[in-house]
Amino acid sequence: MAANITESWEKQSADHQKQYKQFLQRADKNKVLKRLPDLNEEAFEKIDCLQCGNCCKGYSPRFKTTDIKRISKRLKMKEGDFINTYLNLDGDGDYVAKTAPCPFLGVDNYCSIYEDRPSDCSRFPYTDEDVLLKRQQLTLKNSTFCPIVHFVLEKLIAEK
Structure with missing residues (x-):
């Protein structure tokens, strides 16, 4: 059973x-990529996302066209109505949630569209893929609000 998140x-x-x-800039890419699957699994065993929900409370994924089609179908809404109800275009031209926390996040930190959630959500926090190294600024930002990213980075640094 995953433990509660420590405050520290x-x-x-x-x-x-x-x-x-510094670690991300100098990391041995092949060595890190080999370790990520195991470290990702260990992190998810120790940390219960439902105790946190920071990703859904303060940030929005990109809603790609395929996500919009899938989610609006699930909600039995026209795509345009879904966009008008829930999404805005950000500065990069991506659709993101109009509100924070995410409108699909429940008070229990469960996602009401979990099976059909955006691909950014299903991939988050990217601790089992090369995004961790390729998009270093994103990894650094994620480490400030996601204990899983913090855990994986701490383990990688301790192993070097």
Whole structure:
């Protein structure tokens, strides 16, 4: 059973941002990519996302065209109505949720569209794929609000 999130990880992550940045810039890509599946699994065993929900409370995924089609079908809405009701275009031209927390997040941190959630949500926090290294700024940002990213980075740094 996954443990509750400890309070200290957020401060530790904030204190370690410089260390994370240096690690990501210098990391042995092949070595890190080999370790990610196991570290990702270990993190998800130790940390219960339903105790946190920071990703859904403060940030929005991109809603790609395929996501919009799938979710609006699930909600029995026309795509245009779904977009008008729930989404805005951001500065990059991506559809994102109009509100934070995500309109599909329940008070229990469960997602009401979980099976059909956007691909960004199903992939988050990218701790089992090369995005962790390829998009370093994103990884650093994610480490400030996601204990899983913090956990994986701490483990990788400890192993080097």
